Amino acid sequence: MKVPYLDLKRQYVTIKDEINNAIQSTIDSCAFVAGDKVKKFEENFAAYCGTKYAIGVSCGTSALYVALRTLAIGKGDIVVTVPYTFIATVEAITMTGARPVFIDIEKDSYNISIAKLIQYIEKSCTRNASDNTLVDKQTGLRVRAIIPVHLYGQMSDMDEIMAIAQEYNLLVLEDAAQAHGAVYKNQKAGTIGKIGIFSFYPSKNLGAFGQGGAVLTSDERIAERTRQFINHGQTGKYAHAFEGWNFKMDGFQAAILDTKLKHLDAWNQARQKNAEQYRGLLSGLDGIVLPANMPDRDHVYHLFVIRVEDRPSLQGYLEQQGIGFTIAYPVPLHMQGAYKHLGYAQGDFPNAEKCAEGVIALPIFPELTEKEITQVGATIKAWVQSTK
Numbered sequence: 001m002k003v004p005y006l007d008l009k010r011q012y013v014t015i016k017d018e019i020n021n022a023i024q025s026t027i028d029s030c031a032f033v034a035g036d037k038v039k040k041f042e043e044n045f046a047a048y049c050g051t052k053y054a055i056g057v058s059c060g061t062s063a064l065y066v067a068l069r070t071l072a073i074g075k076g077d078i079v080v081t082v083p084y085t086f087i088a089t090v091e092a093i094t095m096t097g098a099r100p101v102f103i104d105i106e107k108d109s110y111n112i113s114i115a116k117l118i119q120y121i122e123k124s125c126t127r128n129a130s131d132n133t134l135v136d137k138q139t140g141l142r143v144r145a146i147i148p149v150h151l152y153g154q155m156s157d158m159d160e161i162m163a164i165a166q167e168y169n170l171l172v173l174e175d176a177a178q179a180h181g182a183v184y185k186n187q188k189a190g191t192i193g194k195i196g197i198f199s200f201y202p203s204k205n206l207g208a209f210g211q212g213g214a215v216l217t218s219d220e221r222i223a224e225r226t227r228q229f230i231n232h233g234q235t236g237k238y239a240h241a242f243e244g245w246n247f248k249m250d251g252f253q254a255a256i257l258d259t260k261l262k263h264l265d266a267w268n269q270a271r272q273k274n275a276e277q278y279r280g281l282l283s284g285l286d287g288i289v290l291p292a293n294m295p296d297r298d299h300v301y302h303l304f305v306i307r308v309e310d311r312p313s314l315q316g317y318l319e320q321q322g323i324g325f326t327i328a329y330p331v332p333l334h335m336q337g338a339y340k341h342l343g344y345a346q347g348d349f350p351n352a353e354k355c356a357e358g359v360i361a362l363p364i365f366p367e368l369t370e371k372e373i374t375q376v377g378a379t380i381k382a383w384v385q386s387t388k
Contacts, residue, residue, distance in 0.1 A: 003372045005324025010367035022255040037251040041258040051191045053223035055215045056249030060177045060199020063213035064092035067173050067195045070225045073098050073144050081147040082112050083334040084352035089175050102334050104349040108292040111156040112148050132169045145171040150179035150189050153302035158184050158192045180205040181268045183298035190216040206264050208253040270366035271301040281377030285384045304364040317383040326361045
């Protein structure tokens with residue numbers, strides 16, 4: 001039996017009438033860009049997450065860039081993040097003129113290592129006593145912000161991150177592009193830092209029928225500045241207080257997302273149920289490292305990743321048996337040509353490199369059947385036995 005890695009059509013079929021009505025309503029109202037459909041989704045998504053404001057934007061990458069620009073981060077600044085993430089996280093930093101500094105991940109959670117973050121601050125930075133800011137000793141640049149990436153659907157250790165941010169006068173921008181509905185100590189992803197960002201790429205837990213993103217904040221000034229920035233810095237019709245860009249959300253995507261938002265918790269619960277079935281099937285298999293459920297967190301499994309030593313062998317076996325999978329991310333960012341100029345080398349971030357070499361994501365989408373999961377588990381078990 002073949003098992004697809006992802007089948008978006010299955011989800012659409014379950015809510016086809018709702019989606020079609022939302023699309024038709026958008027056509028009837030002609031609310032094609034921004035407008036009432038976007039406003040309604042923003043209000044509902046903010047309420048769902050538990051923050052005061054949500055601003056719909058064109059995609060997750062633009063959400064990251066807008067958030068950084070709204071926080072006045074740019075040339076002369078450093079933003080700390082991880083090398084094990086999609087390139088958009090770092091592209092947004094460099095496009096502002098700021099410089100990224102990488103911190104290794106924890107090998108269990110795949111999120112930023114608190115110990116390595118503290119080590120960077122204590123060994124590589126000095127504190128400016130006059131304004132309590134951090135300065136990177138090597139570059140002389142100010143350390144302004146931390147971007148924790150809530151990778152694969154599980155949040156970073158936000159208590160520790162926020163404590164560090166408070167002590168060193170740093171801003172925290174949560175990259176929650178893979179963590180829709182994830183929870184850390186009763187707080188949803190994107191609501192703990194100064195700003196949270198989301199992507200609504202179609203494969204996400206809450207996915208559009210195209211591109212879309214959102215910026216979350218409870219700061220009224222930031223919300224207003226963000227709304228202005230995504231509309232060419234406009235404060236009134238043909239009145240522009242500053243240069244922004246065109247990052248507005250599409251009305252169709254807002255209508256679709258608002259419709260799907262009602263189902264997000266049920267879909268996340270289905271992902272969690274699928275993950276538990278995988279655990280039952282794969283626990284105890286030699287050489288299979290399962291994803292960790294970290295304390296005080298509610299993992300929503302955007303991806304269900306296992307880690308193995310001989311990934312090429314497993315890839316070939318899964319392909320032969322018709323089992324879908326994906327690799328995210330096979331080359332960490334510090335080893336990409338795009339960031340060669342930062343001066344990092346192989347071996348600088350061993351956990352990120354180890355994960356990049358060994359991680360493979362299995363099918364986890366909500367509509368996956370128990371029979372399909374059983375087939376995936378049986379195939380991996382057969383591969384393990386074949387390698388002995």
